[in-house]
Amino acid sequence: MSTGRNAVGRRWVWMVAAGALAVAGFTGLSVRSAVAEPVLPPLTPAELLAKVAQAQPAGFSATFEQRSDLGLPSVSGIGGSEGDDLQTALSMLTGNHTIRVWLAGPDHARVALVDGSTETAAIRNGDQLWLWSSEKQQARHATIKAGEKPATTPMSPTEAVQRLLAAVEPSTDVTTSGTGMVAGRPVYQLVLTPKDHASLVGQVRISVDATEFVPLAARVVADDGSDALSVAATSVDFTRPADSIFAFTPPPGAEVTQLKPPAGASEHPAKDGTKPTVVGSGWTTVAVTKFDVSKADQTASALLKSLPEVSGSWGHGRLLSTTLVNAVITDDGRVAVGSVTPERLYAALATR
Amino acid sequence: MSAAEVSVRRRRGSFGRLFASEVHLVFGRRRNQVGLLVLFGLVTMLGVALKVSAMRHPGDRGGDLFSLVAGNGVFLGFAGLTIEIALFLPLAVSVLAGDAVAGEANLGTLRYLLVAPVGRGRLLVVKACALGVGALTGAVLVALAGVLVGVLLFGAGPLITLSGSQIGLGDGLLRLLLAALYVAVGLAALGMIGLFISTLTEQPIAATVATAMVSTLLWILDAVPQLDWLHPWLLVDRWSAFIDLLRDPVFTDRMVTGLWVDIAYGAVFLFAAWLRFRVKDITS
Known part of the structure; x- marks a missing residue:
């Protein structure tokens, strides 16, 4: 072989050239999604909200991407076995998830987490409600009485926004801020900013479709400017899904259980008779509740020991800090939780 | 018939002949035949292991892909693709890619190929197409092995989708074929990376190891949660998305994005391989 030092050097040049090409190619791909802001007739927040409230889409099918960056450690392995309800709920708070949604009228809906x-x-x-888990091969069934809405029914985005706004109006600046594109559709941006600066939430930004007035994306921005939580449609189709989408028959071999009426759903908070004390209101609400550290299992107490210690006139405890929520677990068995700075939590603990 | 037409026809003919001879060469190599046997054997092993476990613990059914095999043999095709996509299929493609250019250069046959009235560009395209055929053969063989072994051990019937609905056997087999095709496109893209590496060296083993390392490195990066911003850009990130074919209705979003990523990687590295091969000194 007569390959000298030059040839070896040239190989690296080719490697670098290929790398540069790859980067250029991908930049080209991602530019596709970065489109200029569309020009839409301006709407005040009130007008936009009215349109959202009146929106009656015949139905749609969409895919949503959910991202969380709460600064929490990965929770896999904590809180029970794989496929557990609690596990599912906890896992929604970390990492990325893909959700498929189909909706047709008020009483036909299907939401699927496809990770x-x-x-x-x-x-x-x-009036039929099915909960399906492929992991456990388990189908749970409930019958809904007419006019009654169980807590477990997936809430439509329209409803979710309406409820949210009714609750936050007194404590929140609501504005419309420009336009954008979500899933290839022009959207209005509705921005909610907490009036109280002690809140860890910097802004909540909701993107509303400019023709159907259905929310297509929501972002919770922490006060440090980072995206703490976001749900955004990656594709959406406003044609009514076929009826077969909403038909569910448990497959052979699956375990089928009947769910009790929603009354049973409240068993968790009432279990040990503790009711949280609420301090403050709006965005800066702090909940103080009893929590017996000695009852925590091994994993939880080990986790607790790894948290930084804090103390003050209110006592002594440990601080769990995330981008959106802070919690103080005191040694005398109390927990204060809120989307506020730790100082507010200490104040709430001091008031007893 | 004009002279131009004749020359076009001749060019096409020469491409076909070259391609046929390349494919013949790839499938004629004893190590490649053994490689296919290994791919088949792994699926058989998985099937037997699942059968033994199903006999020991009858009725113990989880919902993951491997537990579903016990209910329907066709799932073994999907399970086989799942276990072989991370290491064995990429390894097989790496071997083919190492042989493609570096192997010929090492044996001293590359210069004879170039003596023939065939442009270097066209030779490279023939090599790339042969790699594609190799990737397709590997993926389809694994799926086929899964169906054969699975149906033999567990029987066949309608498939239960991940969404809880049932689909007919024919529909299930069609979806398995689509899954194999999807996996093949991803493997072919890895093959283009391998082809590029193959033009950089005259040692086939070096090219093979480097390509296998690239794929393994991509899998490791894809498993690190702290790098989740990088994951969408990794070639292997959506390779496992063929599982979305088992949803009802089929979820195509991830696979479509995955195909675009495959095509982007494939095109970039095929182009890079051409840039390199065009001016490569054939020294041995």
């Missing part, structure tokens, strides 16, 4: 090779779904077909 990895599993699927967890809630399907409402008229």
